[in-house]
Structure formats: C-alpha cells, structure tokens
Amino acid sequence: MSACTLNNGFLCKHSLFGGLSDAELDEVRLLLDETTYPKGTVVLRQGEPNSTVYFIVKGDISIRKHAGEDAGSAREITVLHEGDSFGEMELIDIQPCAASAVCLTEVNAITLSNQALYRLSCSNLKAYTLIIMNLARDISRRLRSTDNLLALVSSKQQEAGAAR
Numbered sequence: 001m002s003a004c005t006l007n008n009g010f011l012c013k014h015s016l017f018g019g020l021s022d023a024e025l026d027e028v029r030l031l032l033d034e035t036t037y038p039k040g041t042v043v044l045r046q047g048e049p050n051s052t053v054y055f056i057v058k059g060d061i062s063i064r065k066h067a068g069e070d071a072g073s074a075r076e077i078t079v080l081h082e083g084d085s086f087g088e089m090e091l092i093d094i095q096p097c098a099a100s101a102v103c104l105t106e107v108n109a110i111t112l113s114n115q116a117l118y119r120l121s122c123s124n125l126k127a128y129t130l131i132i133m134n135l136a137r138d139i140s141r142r143l144r145s146t147d148n149l150l151a152l153v154s155s156k157q158q159e160a161g162a163a164r
Contacts, residue, residue, distance in 0.1 A: 027124055036107070039104065043101040059106055063099050064076050077099065
C-alpha cells in the first residue's frame, strides 16, 4: 500500500467525507492508503475479518454472498463502481465480512483502516464524528433499499401463494 495521492476534490465527492473542510480532508488524506488490485482479486472474503473500508477510485467490484456454509453457492448481490465503497459494516460492528468483494476489472482503491480512524478520533474528534455520521447514513440508505427489496419479494410470494 502507498499513501493517498488523490486530491481533496475527489474525496469531497464521496459521501463519507461530506461536510469536512479542506484542512480536515488534508488530515484525513494522510491516513488513507492507495492500492491497485488485479482483475479477479478477492479483496474481502465472506466470514473473514476485515478492519478497513474501501473506496473505489476506478474499476468494478462484485459483491457476492453465500447462504450458510456453502461458499460455492455465492450469488452476486450488486456491482460497485467508481465512487462506491464497501467494508463499512465491519468498521462499525467488528464482525466478520458479511459478503465477499471480487474485482471484475483492475481496481484502484483508497482505504481507511480502523486504526487510522481511531487515530483521527484522537486528533480531530469533529472530523471523526462527521465521518462516523456519514458512515451511518450510508449504511442506513443501504438498509432502506434492502427493506424495500424484501417487502417486494414478500409481496410477490404472497401473490403467488394466493394464486394457488
């Protein structure tokens, strides 16, 4: 990994960094690493530990999830692109990865580790708090979307049951 060379203009376009001043973005940028992953790389594996959030600078990532112990039955649940992030849940709940992340193309990403986030909490509580609030908002948006999908599936199942 190498230090982040991206400018504040790129960072402020990402929802996680919303509301941060240029000075705060400069401070956060020092905590970020920049990495390139070849096509086919498994960046995160469901069930394994993760302590990093990833921001896609360039490329596409497949998010795959399997039910139970059968890792061979993994299904793609979404494809993430430039500007998207993944790995946030593990920063909050300190649980194993909820899904796997696989590079569909070469991927350039910046990362923020749990340790770096902790260092930020010690040096700039305001910036840390804004990032955590933004993170909570992103997770909440995803949960709302999942709730809507579950309601749609449930409705379709009820319709199919009534038609029998």
